[in-house]
Amino acid sequence: MSELKIEPGSLPAEKRFSITVTEKGPFLVYGRPPFCEQFIMPDPDNESWYFQEGKHFSTESEPTALCRCGASKRKPYCDGAHVHADWDPQLTAPDRRLLDDAEQIEGGTLRMSDNPAYCVFARFCHPYGDAWTLTEESSDPEARRLAIREASMCPSGRLTAWDKKTGKPYEFRFEPSLGLIEDIAIGSSGGLWIRGGIPLRREDGTTYEIRNRVVVCRCGQSANKPYCDGTHAAIKWRDDLQGDPVGETLPEEVY
Structure with missing residues (x-):
């Protein structure tokens, strides 16, 4: 078995958590992680x-099957619609580390991978100057703070x-959890946000x-399955879950 790839700055979740991407159907979620809308x-x-939390959903079923084709009438859960839906389930993302193909933006005190x-x-x-410009200007404390955020x-x-001095990345410390991204400003629903080092693997066990x-x-x-590539925004895809941003917000500080 090949060695697990772990991105620098990331911590693997407890072993009970995992998500299997089925080849022609849903995501299968194990470990019962918290799951809610993220506006x-x-x-x-x-x-x-x-981000602000909205409606919460159960992951008590083991596994919990979540829709991957976009056509389920029981979103976010799978109802078998993938069998007849007009979609290509092929998993096309390369088996590479994210940083292998990342550009590097250099600044005074920061480097940013992209x-x-x-x-x-x-x-x-x-906001407040794009992240690339802010990184280049990171000798200024305020530009550095905004670039990190x-x-x-x-x-x-x-x-x-x-951080250029220590070589360490900045990350929020997420608990293992799932979110359904909702983008009110553009009238679209986004992808499934997997946080806190939950392993994502194929049916053959490849992680x-x-x-x-x-x-x-x-x-x-x-076009980069299983990952989101922003196509939902171009096609204005909606999940029609009709939740409201009434819950907790993402913390302000990065660790």
Whole structure:
């Protein structure tokens, strides 16, 4: 068996947690992680700024089958619609580490890694000067603070800020949990947000790189399956779950 890939700065979840991506059907969730909507919330300038919880869903079934094709009438759960849905279930993402293909942006005190293949169009990288410019200007304390925040808010891990002095990445410390990304500003529902190092594996046992932040496709149309590639935003895909952002918000500090 090949050695597990673990992204620097990520901690694997307890062994009871895992998600299997079936070849032609749903995600199978094990370990009963907390599961709720995560709404992208704006700042006063209507830029993406924080996440707020919405409706909670049960994962008591072992496993819990979650829709991957986008056609279920019982979203977020699978109802077997994938058998007749117009979608391509093929898992096309390369078996590589995210950082293998990442660009490196150098700044005064920070470096930022950027793998555009994992962009999910959440837009946390834009407020108050984009994350790339802020990284380049990170000798300034305020630019450094904002660069770390914007990179760390990227739900898919496309962006990561690294301290140049220590070489260590900045990450929120998530508990193993799942989120359904909802994007009110563009009128679209996003991918399934997998947090806290929950292993994602194929039916043959092959485990994808374990990461603190992962977003996988649930509209069925990504070209980088199982990962989300932002296609939901282009097609304005909706899950019609009709929840409201009334719960807790993502913490402000990065560790």
